Amino acid sequence: MREFRDAARVQALIQKIAPLADELAAAFGRPIQIMEVCGGHTHAIFRYGFAQLLPHSIEFIHGPGCPVCVLPVKVIDEAIAISAKADTILTTFGDPMRVPGTSQSLLQAKAHGADIRVVYSPLDALTIATKNPHKQVVFLAIGFDTTMPSTALTLTTAKAQGINNFSVLCHHIRLMPTLEALLAGGDIQLDGFIGPGHVSMVIGTDAYQPVAKVHHKPLVVAGFEPVDFLLALYQLLIQLKEGRCETENAYARVVNHRGNLTALAAMDSVFDYGEDCQWRGLGWVENSGVRIKPDFSAFDASKHFSPSAEPGIQQEPCYCQQVLKGQRKPNQCPLFAKHCKPEHPLGALMVSSEGACAAYYQYLPDKETGIHG
Amino acid sequence: MCLGVPAQIVEIVDPEQALAIGQSGGIQRQFSLALIQSQGLDLKSLIGTWVIVHVGFAMAVIDEAQALDDLALLASMQEEADDA
Numbered sequence: 341m342r343e344f345r346d347a348a349r350v351q352a353l354i355q356k357i358a359p360l361a362d363e364l365a366a367a368f369g370r371p372i373q374i375m376e377v378c379g380g381h382t383h384a385i386f387r388y389g390f391a392q393l394l395p396h397s398i399e400f401i402h403g404p405g406c407p408v409c410v411l412p413v414k415v416i417d418e419a420i421a422i423s424a425k426a427d428t429i430l431t432t433f434g435d436p437m438r439v440p441g442t443s444q445s446l447l448q449a450k451a452h453g454a455d456i457r458v459v460y461s462p463l464d465a466l467t468i469a470t471k472n473p474h475k476q477v478v479f480l481a482i483g484f485d486t487t488m489p490s491t492a493l494t495l496t497t498a499k500a501q502g503i504n505n506f507s508v509l510c511h512h513i514r515l516m517p518t519l520e521a522l523l524a525g526g527d528i529q530l531d532g533f534i535g536p537g538h539v540s541m542v543i544g545t546d547a548y549q550p551v552a553k554v555h556h557k558p559l560v561v562a563g564f565e566p567v568d569f570l571l572a573l574y575q576l577l578i579q580l581k582e583g584r585c586e587t588e589n590a591y592a593r594v595v596n597h598r599g600n601l602t603a604l605a606a607m608d609s610v611f612d613y614g615e616d617c618q619w620r621g622l623g624w625v626e627n628s629g630v631r632i633k634p635d636f637s638a639f640d641a642s643k644h645f646s647p648s649a650e651p652g653i654q655q656e657p658c659y660c661q662q663v664l665k666g667q668r669k670p671n672q673c674p675l676f677a678k679h680c681k682p683e684h685p686l687g688a689l690m691v692s693s694e695g696a697c698a699a700y701y702q703y704l705p706d707k708e709t710g711i712h713g
Numbered sequence: 714m715c716l717g718v719p720a721q722i723v724e725i726v727d728p729e730q731a732l733a734i735g736q737s738g739g740i741q742r743q744f745s746l747a748l749i750q751s752q753g754l755d756l757k758s759l760i761g762t763w764v765i766v767h768v769g770f771a772m773a774v775i776d777e778a779q780a781l782d783d784l785a786l787l788a789s790m791q792e793e794a795d796d797a
């Protein structure tokens with residue numbers, strides 16, 4: 341797949357995009373505003389230097405698509421409380437380890453002696469459970485629709501194998517309700533979306549119909565190689581030029597219109613949808629959460645370990661919410677790079693490499709000092 | 714967090730659990746094929762196929778013919794750009 345990184349192709353696409361973007365911006369009387377939904381794309385924009393290579397007539401608004409960045413303080417506190425119980429192993433992906441909780445992060449709790457283990461796959465957490473039959477193994481499950489089928493299949497496997505010392509603390513977030521809430525909020529000006537490639541391989545491009553049909557915004561699904569991203573951007577600009585507003589797929593080698601039916605069926609058999617949930621920076625989002633079905637309640641950690649009733653104190657600076665909603669750029673936050681850095685994150689957007697603040701910090705060196713990541 | 718990596722399936726290690734070994738950027742990794750498995754499919758037929766792997770599961774088969782089509786489209790765009 342080296343072809344999708346090829347410098348000549350990247351150049352050719354930029355040559356096509358630049359005049360088109362300038363023309364549109366002149367017609368609109370302002371820069372075109374494109375939201376890349378996925379944190380992976382936010383990272384790619386900086387990593388491949390698109391922020392510099394593309395003309396100023398395109399502005400990227402970094403979307404909410406980083407499940408680590410929206411993870412509430414309460415979830416971290418809950419997971420730490422579980423890990424403090426006797427004979428309990430808490431497992432999770434590496435991503436949430438540094439997210440600040442009310443008093444500490446999972447990484448700090450681990451340093452203080454809690455048995456917290458990073459796993460690559462939920463199946464690895466299940467293996468830890470089979471190897472430690474006298475301990476309770478809890479998997480903190482986070483992530484968008486991309487990751488949900490894996491959790492679902494792991495739960496199905498646990499049930500089929502009768503593994504009774506394994507459970508899941510489920511904090512998945514569904515993309516479409518999140519996107520719809522953002523559009524319904526109406527407080528951001530947007531011309532179109534670059535759709536998330538890997539969420540789309542699960543849910544399919546048909547799932548985005550409401551974005552075009554109800555909210556009248558064009559959306560083009562993109563892959564993660566530089567050429568993939570630019571091709572999607574080009575298609576999006578063509579739609580804007582032609583006054584069209586459709587869902588298109590610029591990542592057809594991986595994504596189809598129906599999604600992965602086996603994965604969707606696995607999710608449907610394990611999760612109930614329609615849960616209103618509160619997320620960091622986004623607030624309450626209708627329908628965005630999922631619950632483990634009663635059939636699987638033996639594997640639902642929220643049933644075994646009654647989470648602390650105290651809500652986590654949301655000590656996040658108010659700027660984070662504005663950045664998360666695209667109303668403020670990370671370097672317009674007065675705390676950025678001064679008090680808030682990847683080593684001392686004050687907000688989750690500085691934690692995950694896909695968070696907009698961390699991406700700015702890593703790839704856009706300070707003009708005066710020339711330092712950062 | 715949603716990132717997936719392309720991998721080429723080289724071996725089926727446990728057909729019952731649909732576990733395979735794949736090669737990705739010179740690294741060998743075990744992952745599950747359970748989420749791309751359709752009924753009656755012989756897993757062995759997937760050897761050599763490229764897939765996108767996310768948290769230990771193959772989530773999509775990469776359609777190579779489609780990839781070639783995309784590249785052909787890009788090549789024609791590139792020519793246009795060179796002519797311009």
Ligand code: SF4
Nearest residue numbers: 660673676680687697
């Ligand atoms: S720099 Fe830190 S405090 Fe400011 S918006 Fe980003 S994460 Fe929040």
